[in-house]
Amino acid sequence: MNVDTLLSNVTATGAGGELALNGARPCVLQASGYTTAGSGSAQVLVQGTNDGTNWETIGTITLTLDTTTTSDSFVIDAPWGAVRGYVSSISGTGATVSLTMGH
Amino acid sequence: MGATINPRKAFPIGNVPYPILQCGVPVGIAPSGTMAANGAVTLGTALNTTYSSGIWLYFASGAVYAGSSAGFFWTVMSSTTVGTVYDNTYVPGSTSFDIPASPTAISAAGPGAFTGVTTEITALSVTVPGGALGNHGQLHYSCFVGGPNNANNKADVIRFDGTQAGGIGTFINNLGRIERVEIRNMGQPDKQHSTNWVTAGSGGTSGIFLSVDTASDAAFTQTLQLSVATDYLILQGAHILLLPS
Numbered sequence: 001m002n003v004d005t006l007l008s009n010v011t012a013t014g015a016g017g018e019l020a021l022n023g024a025r026p027c028v029l030q031a032s033g034y035t036t037a038g039s040g041s042a043q044v045l046v047q048g049t050n051d052g053t054n055w056e057t058i059g060t061i062t063l064t065l066d067t068t069t070t071s072d073s074f075v076i077d078a079p080w081g082a083v084r085g086y087v088s089s090i091s092g093t094g095a096t097v098s099l100t101m102g103h
Numbered sequence: 104m105g106a107t108i109n110p111r112k113a114f115p116i117g118n119v120p121y122p123i124l125q126c127g128v129p130v131g132i133a134p135s136g137t138m139a140a141n142g143a144v145t146l147g148t149a150l151n152t153t154y155s156s157g158i159w160l161y162f163a164s165g166a167v168y169a170g171s172s173a174g175f176f177w178t179v180m181s182s183t184t185v186g187t188v189y190d191n192t193y194v195p196g197s198t199s200f201d202i203p204a205s206p207t208a209i210s211a212a213g214p215g216a217f218t219g220v221t222t223e224i225t226a227l228s229v230t231v232p233g234g235a236l237g238n239h240g241q242l243h244y245s246c247f248v249g250g251p252n253n254a255n256n257k258a259d260v261i262r263f264d265g266t267q268a269g270g271i272g273t274f275i276n277n278l279g280r281i282e283r284v285e286i287r288n289m290g291q292p293d294k295q296h297s298t299n300w301v302t303a304g305s306g307g308t309s310g311i312f313l314s315v316d317t318a319s320d321a322a323f324t325q326t327l328q329l330s331v332a333t334d335y336l337i338l339q340g341a342h343i344l345l346l347p348s
Contacts, residue, residue, distance in 0.1 A: 039191055039207055041198040048112065057232070059108035064199040074106040076113040089197070 006085040007031075007044065007099035013090060016099065018049070018082040024103035025077050031061040031085070032071035033097035040065035040092015044099055048080035055084065061099075065092050105199055109232035110347050124229040124323075124343040128200050130175060130193070131226075131337030132327050133160040135219040138167060142188035142209035148333050149183035151249050151278065157202055158337070159193045161224050166217035168209055173220070177203050196228030196322070219332035223258070226327050226338045231263075233319040234292075237348035240317070242286040244269070246325060246341035249279040255331040259338070261299075264321040266313050269299040274336075288348070292317045 002024075007016040021027070031044040042063045047055040058080070061072050085099035110121045134148035150158075159175040167176055167188050175193040180186035189206035192198070231242065248259040254275050261269035261284050269284030285298040295313040315321050323343060327336045 039203065039205075043197075056112060057109065058112045059106060060230075061106045062199050064201055064203065066204050068204060070204065072106045074108050074113070076108065078113055078115055 002103055004101045005098065006083065006101055007087065007097060009096050009098055010087050011090065011096050013087045016085040018052070018084045019101065020082045021080055023079065025079060026075050026103070027077075028073055028075050028102040029059065029061070029099065030071055030073035030102070031063060031097060031099045032069055033063050033065050033095065034069040035065045035067055035092040036094025037067065038093050040090070040095040042090040042095060042097040043088045044097060045086040045088050046076075046083060046099070047086050048078070048083050050081040052082065055086075058083070063097065065095050105201070107229065109235045110345065111235050111237070120344055120346045122342055123231065123345045124227065124341065126200050126227060126342070127340045128202060129154060129158040129337050129339050130200060131158060131160055131335055132220055132224055132329055133162055134335040135217065135332045137216050138188070139213035141211065141213070142167065142190070143213065144178065144186050144188050146184045146335075148251065148335060150180070150335060151337065153183050154178070154180040154186070159200060160188070161220055162188070163217060163220050165214055167214070168211035169214060177206055179206070195225045195324070196230070219329060219334070221329045221332055223260070223326050223328040225324050227325040227341055229323050229343060231317065231321045231323050231345065233317065233321070235345055235347055236288050236292065236317045238288055238290050238292060239348035240288050241346040242323065243344040243346065244282070244284040244286075244323070244341065246282045247279055247339040248274070248282065248327070248336060249339055250274065250336040251334055252276060252278045253334070255329075255334050257330065257334060257336050258326070258328040259336065260326045260328075262324045262326070263295070263297070263313055264315040266315065268297040268311055268313060270325070286313070288317060
């Protein structure tokens with residue numbers, strides 16, 4: 001089993017770098033996050049592309065953040081050329097989110 | 104917390120039924136009451152049970168503490184009328200309805216008497232991914248809405264892309280309603296028929312016809328509304344099953 005990082009301790013909205021799947025499937029996408037104080041939230045889109053230009057949302061992970069790390073995940077089994085994480089929203093004191101892919 | 108996927112983009116076989124929303128946490132509109140210091144609430148009307156595990160209750164702006172926004176606040180009840188409101192909020196479609204892992208205590212003076220909200224409030228919202236249904240795909244929605252058994256009008260309305268697809272605007276003289284709404288694309292992505300059921304038996308004659316462009320993302324919402332501020336209305340739980348085609 002391999003684990004790749006798509007988003008590493010991200011604190012703002014935006015897209016992460018793309019990761020070529022190279023036939024890896026099925027894959028488990030797991031988002032995790034935390035705050036440094038109080039509660040918060042984050043929404044991470046998992047997007048796929050075959051042409052490197054047009055990104056489509058495969059799934060969405062919504063996290064309720066707290067000072068204790070929380071996480072959620074889903075599985076995909078489609079032969080996308082590449083995937084990436086896109087933080088569409090993040091809030092909370094010191095809110096941080098990461099996205100990893102196991103395959 | 105929650106993860107939703109577009110099954111047509113996540114799996115090689117597209118027609119796998121998939122739940123796009125499952126909510127078991129109660130979400131409701133609070134009746135008028137009194138808010139003492141630090142979130143100590145006393146409701147003027149007893150709820151239908153003691154929500155000792157918690158409930159998201161909607162309060163008007165300024166009702167929880169000075170300057171608090173209108174919205175759903177996490178509330179843990181010790182009886183059907185007394186409880187503690189925490190400074191954790193739920194915004195349908197934006198934040199999770201999951202039970203807060205570590206509720207944030209309120210440390211503020213209580214505003215005193217507050218009035219229940221009588222405007223239409225969105226209790227659940229989820230995006231149906233564009234293209235997920237296909238020409239013959241379906242959405243199967245089921246929920247239970249509870250309230251006081253009186254003649255005061257209440258409403259629970261289900262909408263697909265802003266158009267009513269089920270529910271009722273005149274919920275009276277009942278402790279609860281089971282809503283079962285089945286929305287089916289009529290062989291094309293932009294025309295649907297919705298079967299709106301009331302407990303057992305048909306609640307409508309020919310159902311509801313919709314023209315939602317399901318090739319694009321579309322919002323599916325459940326709203327609640329009181330006509331009398333001393334009442335309450337609670338969405339006890341709901342789920343949506345997406346059947347792609």
